[in-house]
Amino acid sequence: MIARVFGTAAIVASLLGAAAAVAQEQDLPIVRLGLLQYGTVNWEAKTIVDEGLDEKYGFELEIVPFAGGDATKVALMAGNVDVTTDDWLMVSRQRAMGDPLVFIPYSTSIGAVMAPCEGDIQSLEDLEGKTIGVAGGPLDKSWLMLRGMASESGMDLAAATTPVFGAPPLLTEKLRQGELDAVLNYWHYNARLETEGYCEVISAQEAARSFGAEGAVSAVGYVMNEEWAEENPDLARGFVDASRDAKEVLAESDEAWERLREMTGAENEEVFQMLKQRFREGIPTSTPTQERDDTAIVYNELAKIGGEQLVGPATEMAPGTFWSGLESGS
Structure with a gap:
């Protein structure tokens, strides 16, 4: 009888404890x-x-x-x-x-210029005379950072190129169709392009370092x-x-x-792995x-x-x- 009472008490205590935990969680x-x-x-x-x-x-x-x-x-x-x-x-x-x-x-993880890996655009200077898609508009910070970097070597990037401003997915598709020579886009769009034969030409992080930043921004x-x-x-x-x-x-x-x-x-395993890799690389360490x-x-x-x-x-x-x-x- 005593054992049964203690057993019942233990069950009640357990239930009350569980209820208290739920209440605490809800609160x-x-x-x-x-x-x-x-x-x-x-x-x-x-x-x-x-x-x-x-x-x-x-x-x-x-x-x-x-x-x-x-x-x-x-x-x-x-x-x-x-x-x-x-x-x-x-x-x-x-x-x-x-x-x-x-x-x-x-x-x-910040904007970067992407172009065909086997193409003739391998550096910032190679963008001269090219049509470049820019995501985010004329005041996009990555675009302004690259303009600032180019100006350090005497290049007016906005005047030397034909910038086309638009939505990231549209610009990505225009690059695939060959209507753009390069595109400055956000990291997750670029990660997808990396699986399709496109390579990073230059990133806004490189521009930041050219200004004097010691770590990633x-x-x-x-x-x-x-x-x-x-x-x-x-x-x-x-x-x-x-x-x-x-x-x-x-x-x-x-x-x-x-x-x-x-x-x-x-869209596929290769894209998934690239997104995972680029996300991990973008975790701040400074x-x-x-x-x-x-x-x-x-x-x-x-x-x-x-x-x-x-x-x-x-x-x-x-x-x-x-x-x-x-x-x-x-």
């Missing part, structure tokens, strides 16, 4: 991450959820999909999401106008409101830590990538201080070329653009 604060519906940042976000890294750091990640980049910015400004993605140019410009946004490096990062981060320091730090851990998983685990296979949209300083160097060069239309009133990168929590580690 976790939510971090709302606004992302482009088909953007590659979704790969890391899904990994955070799949691996339980959000729960590990005391929050529940809610991925909020958007159709366009402008919509994510509006949602962040309105407080409808807590974190989104963009670049340091946008963050610095907004800080200079009074919006306390901060930037957290996500990926150093992130092309995109997470963006949050500094006031939200100050009000929710554990959530802000927890999100950054979960992102770091997810990158470690994706850097080492092929099994984790298998769960992302469909999401990558890879210290926060080093990347901040390198980015400031690049920013100064871009401000000279793009002017106020690009950087707004901030001729230098606005102080605090990179989140201070990255350096303090707290």
